[in-house]
Amino acid sequence: MKTLREILYNVNIGQVLGNNDIAVHALHIDSRRVGAGDVFIAIRGLAADGHDFISKAISQGAGAVVCETIPDTTSPDVCYVQVPNSHQAAGVMAGNFYDNPSHKLQLVGVTGTNGKTTIATLLFRLFTRLGHTCGLLSTVQNQIGENIVPATHTTPDPINLNALLADMVAQGCDYAFMEVSSHAVHQQRIAGLKFAGGIFSNITHDHLDYHKTFDEYIRVKKAFFDGLPAGAFALTNLDDKRGNVMLQNTKARKATYSLRTMADFKGKILENNLTGLIMQVGEKEVHFRLIGEFNAYNLMAVYGAAVLLGKEKDDILAALSNIQGAEGRFDYIVSKKLRVIGIVDYAHTPDALLNVLATIKNLREGHEQIITVVGCGGDRDKAKRPVMGQVATEHSDRVIFTSDNPRSEDPQEIIREMEEGVAVHQRKKTLSIADRKEAIKTAVGFAQQEDIILIAGKGHEKYQEIKGVKHPFDDKQVLSEVLELLEK
Numbered sequence: 298m299k300t301l302r303e304i305l306y307n308v309n310i311g312q313v314l315g316n317n318d319i320a321v322h323a324l325h326i327d328s329r330r331v332g333a334g335d336v337f338i339a340i341r342g343l344a345a346d347g348h349d350f351i352s353k354a355i356s357q358g359a360g361a362v363v364c365e366t367i368p369d370t371t372s373p374d375v376c377y378v379q380v381p382n383s384h385q386a387a388g389v390m391a392g393n394f395y396d397n398p399s400h401k402l403q404l405v406g407v408t409g410t411n412g413k414t415t416i417a418t419l420l421f422r423l424f425t426r427l428g429h430t431c432g433l434l435s436t437v438q439n440q441i442g443e444n445i446v447p448a449t450h451t452t453p454d455p456i457n458l459n460a461l462l463a464d465m466v467a468q469g470c471d472y473a474f475m476e477v478s479s480h481a482v483h484q485q486r487i488a489g490l491k492f493a494g495g496i497f498s499n500i501t502h503d504h505l506d507y508h509k510t511f512d513e514y515i516r517v518k519k520a521f522f523d524g525l526p527a528g529a530f531a532l533t534n535l536d537d538k539r540g541n542v543m544l545q546n547t548k549a550r551k552a553t554y555s556l557r558t559m560a561d562f563k564g565k566i567l568e569n570n571l572t573g574l575i576m577q578v579g580e581k582e583v584h585f586r587l588i589g590e591f592n593a594y595n596l597m598a599v600y601g602a603a604v605l606l607g608k609e610k611d612d613i614l615a616a617l618s619n620i621q622g623a624e625g626r627f628d629y630i631v632s633k634k635l636r637v638i639g640i641v642d643y644a645h646t647p648d649a650l651l652n653v654l655a656t657i658k659n660l661r662e663g664h665e666q667i668i669t670v671v672g673c674g675g676d677r678d679k680a681k682r683p684v685m686g687q688v689a690t691e692h693s694d695r696v697i698f699t700s701d702n703p704r705s706e707d708p709q710e711i712i713r714e715m716e717e718g719v720a721v722h723q724r725k726k727t728l729s730i731a732d733r734k735e736a737i738k739t740a741v742g743f744a745q746q747e748d749i750i751l752i753a754g755k756g757h758e759k760y761q762e763i764k765g766v767k768h769p770f771d772d773k774q775v776l777s778e779v780l781e782l783l784e785k
């Protein structure tokens with residue numbers, strides 16, 4: 298077992314009060330989890346201040362407290378360590394506690410507004426096919442080899458994150474692929490990690506509730522690349538307006554991918570339909586099972602990263618061509634008789650919705666209607682609501698506004714804010730049905746032969762969060778049940 302002194306290695310430290318040569322059983326950033334002899338790290342958050350729970354942590358037996366401000370009244374049995382930044386301390390301490398697992402495997406982080414789950418999942422599946430044991434940290438799930446560990450966040454807090462990486466090392470993983478959300482960069486959940494590479498997919502409107510301005514959102518994403526070490530690679534999408542900006546100050550080896558201009562990894566779409574993509578990658582023409590131009594970008598990111606990690610181009614393309622996308626991303630079913638196409642997709646940003654609808658339009662062969670069911674999450678960026686309302690109506694023949702995860706908000710109010718974005722002449726296309734199941738039923742009821750129904754926003758999610766309660770809900774299951782009923 299390590300001592301507190303060892304766990305504080307590489308942490309910026311101010312004052313230390315008490316004995317830091319004590320053995321550490323566990324680290325916690327949440328006082329509610331503290332047990333006898335554990336270390337409590339007090340973090341100033343958005344909703345609460347961990348410093349307010351120091352005495353509670355001590356009453357539960359905490360042997361040490363790491364905090365930005367040492368309390369006025371201290372206990373002689375507890376070691377207090379003052380640090381300038383508890384977020385940073387938590388990351389570095391978690392790494393030390395778990396023997397810095399990120400140093401023992403090749404860790405690749407993926408950041409960007411959309412595409413992180415897809416890219417990380419494809420990399421995990423590709424490297425598994427290439428014979429490696431791999432780890433995955435993603436929105437849909439975490440994975441250690443074949444073992445699935447449910448995910449609570451896109452990027453876990455530093456303690457859970459390092460614990461998961463340590464399990465990966467213990468189970469013989471060579472590689473770990475993880476999503477790096479902007480929240481995680483900002484809250485330094487990734488502090489102390491050693492990355493072998495970083496990938497940027499794109500940056501568009503999202504999370505302005507949290508970051509306040511788009512410039513700040515860009516700055517936070519860029520900070521991930523600024524922090525990469527010299528030995529790592531930094532791979533960016535040149536077709537995104539901010540692709541170059543991301544890498545401007547990185548020490549890592551810079552590499553680029555593109556579908557439009559000269560780049561280290563250049564791809565070209567030759568065909569794009571419901572059976573997948575045919576792309577020219579270098580000298581090769583390759584068929585992939587993923588659908589849509591946006592997935593061509595994701596595939597190029599994966600291809601580029603795999604080359605940069607030392608894999609043979611031909612081996613990569615042969616394996617990648619057989620791999621399916623992540624659950625709930627352009628996941629479709631076709632009904633037997635009417636050949637209605639039902640698509641479930643995790644598009645929960647304006648750009649994702651636009652990309653998915655553009656892809657669907659492109660797949661349409663005749664005058665089939667596009668019927669979209671969409672909502673926006675509560676307690677999240679309100680500014681994206683009218684934009685998503687506008688995108689949905691402009692690119693669909695009919696739109697049913699419904700609830701996503703309303704969380705603490707009034708579903709009708711969220712829908713009203715989405716409707717604000719709809720142009721007057723488009724209003725006749727829209728309907729609002731707050732009950733998501735009813736909305737899906739109604740969409741299916743509208744569908745004629747070969748029409749296309751898009752159920753957007755919740756993808757793989759198996760619940761709907763309403764007023765703090767997660768009710769079981771699965772878009773794909775509801776859609777397939779309702780489609781079957783239609784044909785009875």
Ligand SMILES: CC(=O)N[C@H]1[C@@H](OP(=O)(O)OP(=O)(O)OC[C@H]2O[C@@H](n3ccc(=O)[nH]c3=O)[C@H](O)[C@@H]2O)O[C@H](CO)[C@@H](O)[C@@H]1O[C@H](C)C(=O)N[C@@H](C)C(=O)N[C@H](CCC(=O)O)C(=O)O
Nearest residue numbers: 326327328340342343344345347350450451452454478480
């Ligand atoms: C907005 C946000 O990111 N919040 C995250 C943040 O919480 P916070 O700053 O609000 O923490 P807080 O509640 O103020 O508490 C401050 C500290 O006091 C501690 N505390 C609190 C209460 C108590 O009794 N005792 C105690 O010790 C807390 O454990 C915490 O350490 O730090 C917590 C611990 O790491 C996270 O669990 C929490 O995620 C919340 C639940 C969340 O919903 N986050 C979402 C928005 C998120 O992170 N999403 C991104 C993906 C987004 C995307 O890319 O699309 C993700 O990576 O998942």
Ligand SMILES: Nc1ncnc2c1ncn2[C@@H]1O[C@H](COP(=O)(O)OP(=O)(O)OP(=O)(O)O)[C@@H](O)[C@H]1O
Nearest residue numbers: 410411412413414415436591626642643644649652
């Ligand atoms: N490269 C891309 N560019 C634009 N849109 C994309 C791209 N890849 C996926 N999308 C769209 O975004 C949705 C979410 O994709 P994905 O889950 O891979 O992104 P993410 O970045 O992990 O999202 P989250 O921030 O929720 O973790 C998809 O369902 C699709 O609609």
Ligand SMILES: N[C@H](CCC[C@H](N)C(=O)O)C(=O)O
Nearest residue numbers: 645673674677701702754755
């Ligand atoms: N990672 C995103 C997921 C949004 C998914 C959507 N279904 C919603 O609930 O808003 C977030 O936490 O903002």
Ligand SMILES: [Mg+2]
Nearest residue numbers: 413414436451
């Ligand atoms: Mg994700």
